[in-house]
Amino acid sequence: MTSAVPLYVGIDVGGTKTLAVVGDATGRMLGRAVNPSQADQRADVIVDVIVQTAREAVANAGVEPASIHGAGIAAAGAVDPHRGMLVSCPQMPQIADAPLVSMFRERWNIPTVIGNDANLAGLAEQRFGVGKGTTNLLFITISTGIGGGIVLNGEVYTGTSGFAGEIGHITVDTHGPYGRSRTPGAWESHCSGTALARIANERMAAGERSSLESAGGELDAIAIFDALRAGDALASSVVANAIEHMGTALTSVVNILDPEVIVIGGGLSNEWDSYIAPSVARMRELAFADMGKQTRVAPPALGIEAGALGAIALAAQQ
Numbered sequence: 481m482t483s484a485v486p487l488y489v490g491i492d493v494g495g496t497k498t499l500a501v502v503g504d505a506t507g508r509m510l511g512r513a514v515n516p517s518q519a520d521q522r523a524d525v526i527v528d529v530i531v532q533t534a535r536e537a538v539a540n541a542g543v544e545p546a547s548i549h550g551a552g553i554a555a556a557g558a559v560d561p562h563r564g565m566l567v568s569c570p571q572m573p574q575i576a577d578a579p580l581v582s583m584f585r586e587r588w589n590i591p592t593v594i595g596n597d598a599n600l601a602g603l604a605e606q607r608f609g610v611g612k613g614t615t616n617l618l619f620i621t622i623s624t625g626i627g628g629g630i631v632l633n634g635e636v637y638t639g640t641s642g643f644a645g646e647i648g649h650i651t652v653d654t655h656g657p658y659g660r661s662r663t664p665g666a667w668e669s670h671c672s673g674t675a676l677a678r679i680a681n682e683r684m685a686a687g688e689r690s691s692l693e694s695a696g697g698e699l700d701a702i703a704i705f706d707a708l709r710a711g712d713a714l715a716s717s718v719v720a721n722a723i724e725h726m727g728t729a730l731t732s733v734v735n736i737l738d739p740e741v742i743v744i745g746g747g748l749s750n751e752w753d754s755y756i757a758p759s760v761a762r763m764r765e766l767a768f769a770d771m772g773k774q775t776r777v778a779p780p781a782l783g784i785e786a787g788a789l790g791a792i793a794l795a796a797q798q
Contacts, residue, residue: 486549487541489534490791492597492784493555495519495571498529500537501788502548505796507608509785511541519571523578531587550591550798552791553580554600556627558643564594593791593798599636599645600790601780602629605743607793609781614740618733619780620647621746622756625660626668630737636794648672650732652725670725673701673748680704680718690714705751719755726755727762734763734772745780752779 513536557569564581602619619629626648648668656665707715
Protein backbone atom coordinates (compact mmCIF):
# COMPACT_ATOMS: atom_id res chain seq x y z
CA MET A 481 0.00 0.00 0.00
CA THR A 482 1.20 3.49 -0.84
CA SER A 483 0.49 6.10 1.82
CA ALA A 484 -1.37 9.32 1.01
CA VAL A 485 0.78 11.25 3.50
CA PRO A 486 4.60 11.34 3.67
CA LEU A 487 5.99 8.62 5.93
CA TYR A 488 9.37 8.39 7.60
CA VAL A 489 11.35 5.70 9.36
CA GLY A 490 13.08 6.46 12.64
CA ILE A 491 15.77 4.13 13.95
CA ASP A 492 17.04 4.15 17.54
CA VAL A 493 20.44 2.46 17.64
CA GLY A 494 21.51 1.28 21.09
CA GLY A 495 24.20 -0.93 22.50
CA THR A 496 21.91 -3.97 22.77
CA LYS A 497 19.02 -3.43 20.37
CA THR A 498 18.08 -1.47 17.27
CA LEU A 499 14.46 -0.28 17.15
CA ALA A 500 12.83 1.11 14.03
CA VAL A 501 9.43 2.82 13.75
CA VAL A 502 7.48 3.94 10.69
CA GLY A 503 5.28 6.98 11.16
CA ASP A 504 4.27 10.38 9.92
CA ALA A 505 5.05 13.93 10.99
CA THR A 506 2.22 13.89 13.57
CA GLY A 507 3.81 11.03 15.52
CA ARG A 508 1.31 8.42 14.32
CA MET A 509 3.04 5.02 14.31
CA LEU A 510 2.20 2.44 11.66
CA GLY A 511 4.80 -0.28 12.26
CA ARG A 512 7.91 -1.18 14.19
CA ALA A 513 10.70 -3.75 14.27
CA VAL A 514 13.48 -4.67 16.71
CA ASN A 515 16.76 -6.56 16.23
CA PRO A 516 19.94 -7.12 18.24
CA SER A 517 22.40 -4.33 17.41
CA GLN A 518 25.44 -6.56 16.83
CA ALA A 519 27.36 -3.87 18.70
CA ASP A 520 30.55 -5.98 18.88
CA GLN A 521 30.77 -6.28 15.09
CA ARG A 522 32.33 -4.04 12.43
CA ALA A 523 30.66 -0.77 11.45
CA ASP A 524 29.36 -2.18 8.17
CA VAL A 525 27.64 -5.07 9.99
CA ILE A 526 26.01 -2.63 12.43
CA VAL A 527 24.76 -0.50 9.53
CA ASP A 528 23.40 -3.61 7.80
CA VAL A 529 21.34 -4.26 10.95
CA ILE A 530 20.10 -0.66 10.98
CA VAL A 531 18.92 -0.89 7.37
CA GLN A 532 17.45 -4.38 7.85
CA THR A 533 15.48 -3.23 10.90
CA ALA A 534 14.20 -0.15 9.06
CA ARG A 535 13.02 -2.25 6.11
CA GLU A 536 11.33 -4.73 8.45
CA ALA A 537 9.46 -1.87 10.11
CA VAL A 538 8.26 -0.71 6.68
CA ALA A 539 7.06 -4.23 5.86
CA ASN A 540 5.30 -4.48 9.23
CA ALA A 541 3.59 -1.16 8.57
CA GLY A 542 2.09 -2.61 5.38
CA VAL A 543 3.29 0.23 3.17
CA GLU A 544 5.49 0.37 0.09
CA PRO A 545 9.12 1.50 0.47
CA ALA A 546 8.27 4.26 -2.02
CA SER A 547 6.05 5.81 0.69
CA ILE A 548 9.11 6.47 2.86
CA HIS A 549 10.26 10.05 2.29
CA GLY A 550 13.25 9.95 4.63
CA ALA A 551 14.99 8.31 7.56
CA GLY A 552 16.26 9.52 10.90
CA ILE A 553 18.83 7.78 13.08
CA ALA A 554 18.99 8.30 16.86
CA ALA A 555 22.28 7.14 18.37
CA ALA A 556 23.93 7.31 21.76
CA GLY A 557 27.09 9.39 21.83
CA ALA A 558 28.50 12.63 20.49
CA VAL A 559 26.87 13.15 17.07
CA ASP A 560 28.21 15.40 14.33
CA PRO A 561 25.04 15.98 12.31
CA HIS A 562 26.88 17.98 9.64
CA ARG A 563 29.15 15.05 8.73
CA GLY A 564 26.52 12.42 9.50
CA MET A 565 28.59 10.52 12.03
CA LEU A 566 29.32 9.83 15.68
CA VAL A 567 32.66 11.13 16.88
CA SER A 568 32.29 9.26 20.17
CA CYS A 569 30.12 6.24 20.91
CA PRO A 570 31.06 4.42 24.15
CA GLN A 571 28.40 1.74 23.64
CA MET A 572 29.53 0.92 20.10
CA PRO A 573 33.09 2.15 19.57
CA GLN A 574 33.24 0.41 16.18
CA ILE A 575 30.96 3.05 14.62
CA ALA A 576 32.78 6.06 16.08
CA ASP A 577 34.04 8.17 13.16
CA ALA A 578 32.28 5.91 10.63
CA PRO A 579 30.23 7.90 8.06
CA LEU A 580 26.97 6.40 9.32
CA VAL A 581 24.58 8.44 7.18
CA SER A 582 26.59 7.82 4.00
CA MET A 583 26.78 4.10 4.76
CA PHE A 584 23.02 3.98 5.33
CA ARG A 585 22.35 5.76 2.05
CA GLU A 586 24.61 3.37 0.15
CA ARG A 587 22.18 0.64 1.18
CA TRP A 588 18.94 2.65 0.94
CA ASN A 589 19.17 5.89 -0.98
CA ILE A 590 16.69 8.10 0.81
CA PRO A 591 17.27 11.43 2.61
CA THR A 592 18.75 10.54 6.00
CA VAL A 593 19.58 12.57 9.12
CA ILE A 594 21.18 11.66 12.44
CA GLY A 595 20.98 12.97 15.98
CA ASN A 596 21.82 12.12 19.57
CA ASP A 597 19.26 9.74 21.09
CA ALA A 598 18.55 11.86 24.18
CA ASN A 599 18.14 15.00 22.06
CA LEU A 600 15.69 13.21 19.81
CA ALA A 601 13.77 11.66 22.70
CA GLY A 602 13.37 15.21 24.00
CA LEU A 603 12.17 16.39 20.59
CA ALA A 604 9.62 13.56 20.50
CA GLU A 605 8.29 14.44 23.94
CA GLN A 606 7.99 18.08 22.89
CA ARG A 607 6.22 17.29 19.60
CA PHE A 608 4.10 14.27 20.52
CA GLY A 609 4.36 13.53 24.24
CA VAL A 610 4.16 15.18 27.63
CA GLY A 611 5.49 18.48 26.28
CA LYS A 612 3.10 18.76 23.33
CA GLY A 613 2.10 22.40 22.93
CA THR A 614 5.25 23.74 24.59
CA THR A 615 8.24 25.33 22.86
CA ASN A 616 11.01 24.98 25.50
CA LEU A 617 11.65 21.57 27.04
CA LEU A 618 14.47 19.85 28.87
CA PHE A 619 14.67 16.06 28.67
CA ILE A 620 16.73 14.21 31.29
CA THR A 621 17.44 10.51 31.53
CA ILE A 622 18.86 9.15 34.80
CA SER A 623 20.06 5.54 34.78
CA THR A 624 23.61 4.15 34.57
CA GLY A 625 24.59 7.66 33.48
CA ILE A 626 22.79 10.98 33.11
CA GLY A 627 21.99 12.36 29.68
CA GLY A 628 19.87 15.15 28.34
CA GLY A 629 18.24 16.78 25.38
CA ILE A 630 17.40 20.47 25.00
CA VAL A 631 14.53 21.78 22.87
CA LEU A 632 14.48 25.57 22.52
CA ASN A 633 11.87 27.45 20.50
CA GLY A 634 10.61 24.11 19.20
CA GLU A 635 13.99 22.98 17.84
CA VAL A 636 16.68 20.67 19.22
CA TYR A 637 19.60 22.76 20.44
CA THR A 638 22.91 21.11 19.54
CA GLY A 639 25.34 24.01 19.89
CA THR A 640 28.31 24.90 17.72
CA SER A 641 29.88 21.44 17.48
CA GLY A 642 26.65 19.47 17.61
CA PHE A 643 27.35 18.01 21.06
CA ALA A 644 25.27 20.31 23.30
CA GLY A 645 22.93 18.77 25.84
CA GLU A 646 25.46 16.65 27.76
CA ILE A 647 24.02 17.85 31.04
CA GLY A 648 25.29 14.83 32.98
CA HIS A 649 28.74 16.41 32.81
CA ILE A 650 27.77 19.60 34.65
CA THR A 651 30.05 20.00 37.68
CA VAL A 652 28.12 19.92 40.96
CA ASP A 653 31.20 19.57 43.18
CA THR A 654 34.50 21.10 42.05
CA HIS A 655 36.51 18.74 44.24
CA GLY A 656 34.28 15.75 43.62
CA PRO A 657 35.02 12.39 41.99
CA TYR A 658 35.37 11.68 38.30
CA GLY A 659 33.34 8.45 38.18
CA ARG A 660 32.89 7.63 34.48
CA SER A 661 33.02 11.30 33.48
CA ARG A 662 36.13 13.29 32.57
CA THR A 663 34.58 16.30 34.35
CA PRO A 664 35.44 16.61 38.05
CA GLY A 665 32.44 16.24 40.32
CA ALA A 666 30.05 15.72 37.42
CA TRP A 667 26.31 15.36 37.99
CA GLU A 668 26.35 11.76 36.75
CA SER A 669 29.36 10.97 38.98
CA HIS A 670 27.22 11.81 42.01
CA CYS A 671 23.64 10.96 41.06
CA SER A 672 23.45 8.18 38.45
CA GLY A 673 22.69 4.60 39.40
CA THR A 674 26.32 3.69 38.78
CA ALA A 675 27.45 6.54 41.03
CA LEU A 676 25.14 5.60 43.91
CA ALA A 677 26.48 2.03 43.87
CA ARG A 678 30.10 3.23 43.66
CA ILE A 679 29.69 5.69 46.53
CA ALA A 680 27.99 3.12 48.77
CA ASN A 681 30.73 0.57 48.07
CA GLU A 682 33.45 3.14 48.80
CA ARG A 683 31.88 4.06 52.11
CA MET A 684 31.51 0.43 53.16
CA ALA A 685 35.13 -0.23 52.15
CA ALA A 686 36.10 2.66 54.45
CA GLY A 687 34.42 0.90 57.36
CA GLU A 688 30.79 2.01 57.47
CA ARG A 689 28.35 -0.77 58.31
CA SER A 690 25.25 -1.39 56.23
CA SER A 691 22.77 -4.09 55.30
CA LEU A 692 24.08 -3.53 51.76
CA GLU A 693 27.23 -5.47 52.62
CA SER A 694 25.37 -8.69 51.78
CA ALA A 695 25.03 -7.51 48.15
CA GLY A 696 28.80 -7.81 47.61
CA GLY A 697 30.05 -6.63 44.23
CA GLU A 698 26.55 -6.85 42.72
CA LEU A 699 25.33 -3.72 44.47
CA ASP A 700 23.06 -1.53 42.33
CA ALA A 701 20.74 1.44 42.75
CA ILE A 702 17.68 -0.79 43.20
CA ALA A 703 19.29 -2.40 46.25
CA ILE A 704 20.18 1.02 47.66
CA PHE A 705 16.61 2.30 47.44
CA ASP A 706 15.27 -0.96 48.90
CA ALA A 707 17.68 -0.52 51.82
CA LEU A 708 16.59 3.11 52.16
CA ARG A 709 12.97 2.02 52.55
CA ALA A 710 14.08 -0.59 55.11
CA GLY A 711 15.71 2.13 57.21
CA ASP A 712 19.39 1.51 56.39
CA ALA A 713 21.40 4.52 57.57
CA LEU A 714 24.12 4.36 54.93
CA ALA A 715 21.61 4.04 52.07
CA SER A 716 19.65 6.96 53.49
CA SER A 717 22.80 9.08 53.66
CA VAL A 718 23.94 8.17 50.13
CA VAL A 719 20.55 9.09 48.67
CA ALA A 720 20.28 12.29 50.74
CA ASN A 721 23.66 13.47 49.45
CA ALA A 722 22.65 12.61 45.87
CA ILE A 723 19.39 14.57 46.25
CA GLU A 724 21.41 17.61 47.33
CA HIS A 725 23.61 17.33 44.23
CA MET A 726 20.64 16.60 41.96
CA GLY A 727 18.81 19.65 43.24
CA THR A 728 21.89 21.77 42.60
CA ALA A 729 22.20 20.47 39.03
CA LEU A 730 18.51 20.99 38.30
CA THR A 731 18.82 24.53 39.66
CA SER A 732 21.70 25.23 37.27
CA VAL A 733 19.87 24.02 34.16
CA VAL A 734 16.68 25.87 35.14
CA ASN A 735 18.65 29.07 35.75
CA ILE A 736 20.21 28.75 32.29
CA LEU A 737 17.27 27.49 30.23
CA ASP A 738 14.07 28.43 32.09
CA PRO A 739 12.15 25.59 30.38
CA GLU A 740 8.38 25.23 30.35
CA VAL A 741 8.64 21.55 31.18
CA ILE A 742 11.32 19.14 32.39
CA VAL A 743 10.80 15.51 31.42
CA ILE A 744 12.74 13.06 33.61
CA GLY A 745 13.03 9.44 32.50
CA GLY A 746 15.46 6.56 32.82
CA GLY A 747 15.52 3.76 35.37
CA LEU A 748 15.86 6.00 38.42
CA SER A 749 12.74 7.95 37.48
CA ASN A 750 10.93 4.91 38.94
CA GLU A 751 12.10 6.24 42.32
CA TRP A 752 10.08 9.41 41.76
CA ASP A 753 8.79 9.98 45.29
CA SER A 754 12.02 9.14 47.09
CA TYR A 755 14.54 10.63 44.65
CA ILE A 756 13.16 12.85 41.88
CA ALA A 757 10.49 14.75 43.82
CA PRO A 758 12.76 15.91 46.67
CA SER A 759 15.42 16.96 44.14
CA VAL A 760 12.83 19.00 42.25
CA ALA A 761 11.66 20.56 45.52
CA ARG A 762 15.24 21.69 46.19
CA MET A 763 15.43 23.19 42.68
CA ARG A 764 12.17 25.10 43.22
CA GLU A 765 13.61 26.54 46.41
CA LEU A 766 16.97 27.56 44.94
CA ALA A 767 16.28 28.67 41.34
CA PHE A 768 16.96 32.32 40.60
CA ALA A 769 14.00 34.73 40.64
CA ASP A 770 11.61 31.85 41.38
CA MET A 771 12.04 30.54 37.81
CA GLY A 772 11.59 26.94 38.86
CA LYS A 773 8.40 27.55 40.83
CA GLN A 774 6.17 27.17 37.76
CA THR A 775 8.27 24.71 35.77
CA ARG A 776 6.30 21.54 35.10
CA VAL A 777 8.25 18.37 35.86
CA ALA A 778 6.87 15.05 34.61
CA PRO A 779 7.88 11.53 33.58
CA PRO A 780 7.98 10.77 29.83
CA ALA A 781 4.87 9.72 27.93
CA LEU A 782 6.32 7.92 24.91
CA GLY A 783 8.21 4.93 26.30
CA ILE A 784 10.92 3.10 24.39
CA GLU A 785 9.85 4.49 21.01
CA ALA A 786 10.75 8.08 22.00
CA GLY A 787 14.16 8.13 20.30
CA ALA A 788 12.81 6.66 17.06
CA LEU A 789 9.83 9.05 17.05
CA GLY A 790 12.22 11.95 17.57
CA ALA A 791 14.25 10.71 14.62
CA ILE A 792 11.05 10.76 12.55
CA ALA A 793 10.35 14.33 13.68
CA LEU A 794 13.89 15.36 12.71
CA ALA A 795 13.61 13.68 9.30
CA ALA A 796 10.23 15.29 8.62
CA GLN A 797 11.62 18.69 9.64
CA GLN A 798 14.75 18.51 7.52
